Amino acid sequence: MSNNNKNILSVKNLTVGYESKIVAERINFELETGMLCGIVGINGIGKSTLLRTLGGFQPKLDGNIKLKGKNLEKYTSSTLSKELSVVLTEQPASKNLTVQELIALGRQPYTNWLGTLTEDDKHRIKDSLDTFLLKELKHRKCHEISDGQLQRVLVARAMAQDTTLILLDEPTTHLDLYHKVQILKMLQELAHEKQKTILFTTHEIELAIQLCDRILILDGKDHPFGDPCQLIEQKYFDRLFPSEMVQFDAKTGSFKVTK
Numbered sequence: 001m002s003n004n005n006k007n008i009l010s011v012k013n014l015t016v017g018y019e020s021k022i023v024a025e026r027i028n029f030e031l032e033t034g035m036l037c038g039i040v041g042i043n044g045i046g047k048s049t050l051l052r053t054l055g056g057f058q059p060k061l062d063g064n065i066k067l068k069g070k071n072l073e074k075y076t077s078s079t080l081s082k083e084l085s086v087v088l089t090e091q092p093a094s095k096n097l098t099v100q101e102l103i104a105l106g107r108q109p110y111t112n113w114l115g116t117l118t119e120d121d122k123h124r125i126k127d128s129l130d131t132f133l134l135k136e137l138k139h140r141k142c143h144e145i146s147d148g149q150l151q152r153v154l155v156a157r158a159m160a161q162d163t164t165l166i167l168l169d170e171p172t173t174h175l176d177l178y179h180k181v182q183i184l185k186m187l188q189e190l191a192h193e194k195q196k197t198i199l200f201t202t203h204e205i206e207l208a209i210q211l212c213d214r215i216l217i218l219d220g221k222d223h224p225f226g227d228p229c230q231l232i233e234q235k236y237f238d239r240l241f242p243s244e245m246v247q248f249d250a251k252t253g254s255f256k257v258t259k
C-alpha cells in the first residue's frame with residue numbers, strides 16, 4: 001500500500017496494556033511531518049503505556065501501528081533507530097558522561113563499530129548543542145547539571161539522532177513554568193523548522209493547548225484527537241476532570257478551581 005509522504009505515524013484500533021490487563025483500547029490517530037502532538041489524560045489512564053508501545057519497548061495487545069507506512073514490528077532495531085528516538089522519564093544510566101558525550105550517543109545508529117564520528121556527526125552534535133542552548137555546558141558531567149538542563153540534553157540527543165519521529169515521556173516534569181515553556185517551545189521549533197514529528201505525554205494541558213498542533217486525549221472511552229481549538233469547541237476538556245473540582249474555561253483555554 002502506498003504511503004502519503006507526509007504521513008509519519010498511523011495508529012489504528014490500537015489496544016495497549018500488559019499481559020494481565022488492557023489499559024486503553026480503540027486508540028486512533030495520524031500524525032504528519034512537522035507536527036507537535038501532546039498526549040493528555042488523568043493519572044494512570046495509560047499515557048506512558050501508549051508511548052512505550054509506540055516506541056517498541058512493549059508489545060501492543062491489538063491493532064496496528066504504522067511508521068512511514070510500514071508496520072512498526074517489521075523494523076529491525078537498527079533501521080528503527082534511524083526513524084524513531086525516545087526520551088523517557090527515567091534518568092539515563094550514563095550521567096557520568098559529559099553533556100557533549102551524551103549528545104554524541106545520538107549518533108550511534110550512524111557510526112561504525114568503533115564509534116568514530118565523521119565531520120557530519122560532529123556538525124550535528126554542535127547543531128544540537130546550539131539549538132538547546134547547551135554550548136556553555138558541553139564539558140560538564142551530566143550529574144553536575146540541573147534537571148531542566150538535563151532534560152534539554154536528552155532532547156538534544158534525540159535531535160542529534162536525526163529521526164523522523166521523536167517520542168518523549170513527560171519532558172516537562174520537575175521544571176518551573178519558565179523552563180516548561182522553554183522546552184515545549186524548543187520542541188515546537190524542532191517540529192516546525194526541522195520538520196520533525198514529535199509526540200509527548202504531559203500534564204501541562206493548558207500549555208499543550210497553546211503550543212501543540214494536535215492533542216490526543218486519553219479519556220478511557222473515545223480518545224478524541226485533533227486540533228486543540230476543535231477539541232475545545234467539542235467540549236472534550238470540560239469532561240476531563242470531575243466538574244465539582246475543576247472546570248474548563250473555553251474562552252481562556254484554562255482550568256479553574258470550582259468554588
Ligand SMILES: Nc1ncnc2c1ncn2[C@@H]1O[C@H](COP(=O)(O)OP(=O)(O)OP(=O)(O)O)[C@@H](O)[C@H]1O
Pocket residue numbers: 018023041042043044045046047048049050
Ligand atoms: N509494568 C506494569 N504492569 C502492569 N500494569 C502496569 C505496569 N505499568 C503501569 N501499569 C498500570 O497501567 C496503567 C497505566 O499506567 P501509565 O503509567 O501508562 O499511566 P499514565 O497515564 O502515564 O499515568 P501518570 O499520569 O500517573 O504518569 C496504570 O493502572 C498502571 O498502574
